[in-house]
Amino acid sequence: xxxxxxxxxxxxxxxxxxxxxxxxxxxxxxxxxxxxxxxxxxxxxxxxxxxxxxxxxxxxxxxxxxxxxxxxxxxxxxxxxxxxxxxxxxxxxxxxxxxxxxxxxxxxxxxxxxxxxxxxxxxxxxx
Numbered sequence: 001x002x003x004x005x006x007x008x009x010x011x012x013x014x015x016x017x018x019x020x021x022x023x024x025x026x027x028x029x030x031x032x033x034x035x036x037x038x039x040x041x042x043x044x045x046x047x048x049x050x051x052x053x054x055x056x057x058x059x060x061x062x063x064x065x066x067x068x069x070x071x072x073x074x075x076x077x078x079x080x081x082x083x084x085x086x087x088x089x090x091x092x093x094x095x096x097x098x099x100x101x102x103x104x105x106x107x108x109x110x111x112x113x114x115x116x117x118x119x120x121x122x123x124x125x126x127x
Contacts, residue, residue, distance in 0.1 A: 045120040052110045057102045057125045063118025065097040072111015078103045 039046065051072070057079070067076060069089040076087040076095045079102040087095045091111070097103045099118075102125070 040120055043118060045117050046115070048112060048114050050110070050112050051105065051107050054107050055105045056127050057104045059100060059102045059123045059125075060097065060117050060119070060121065061100060061123060062121050063099050065103075065115060065117040067095045067097065068114040069093055070112040070114055072107065072113075073109040074111065074113065075106040075108060076103055077106060 048070075051074070067089070069091055071091050073091075074089045076089060076097065078085045078087065078097065089095055104127070105113075
């Protein structure tokens with residue numbers, strides 16, 4: 001039941017966001033570095049971003065992060081056990097970054113990304 005409510009809320013917020021953006025003459029997702037277009041819902045941070053540049057390292061201490069690529073082509077680099085693992089994403093594909101794992105994104109083709117994570121805490125470190 002909770003999953004159905006969350007899905008309904010995401011659909012509703014997404015629809016409202018599109019209506020507001022359409023009415024204001026804005027199209028597509030916000031450009032970097034505006035990292036949220038939806039916000040926090042029941043402890044889950046939901047956002048969308050148009051990404052043009054690769055990122056530095058980041059880590060989510062509060063929970064896993066689900067990344068869904070809407071357009072473009074990205075590589076998600078995970079630092080696990082002292083080694084790097086690459087997950088290549090094409091539109092429609094999803095990657096899960098486990099809680100506490102340092103990761104970064106290499107943008108091969110600019111595009112749009114939808115992300116969901118428990119909590120809104122993020123730690124950063126330089127490349």
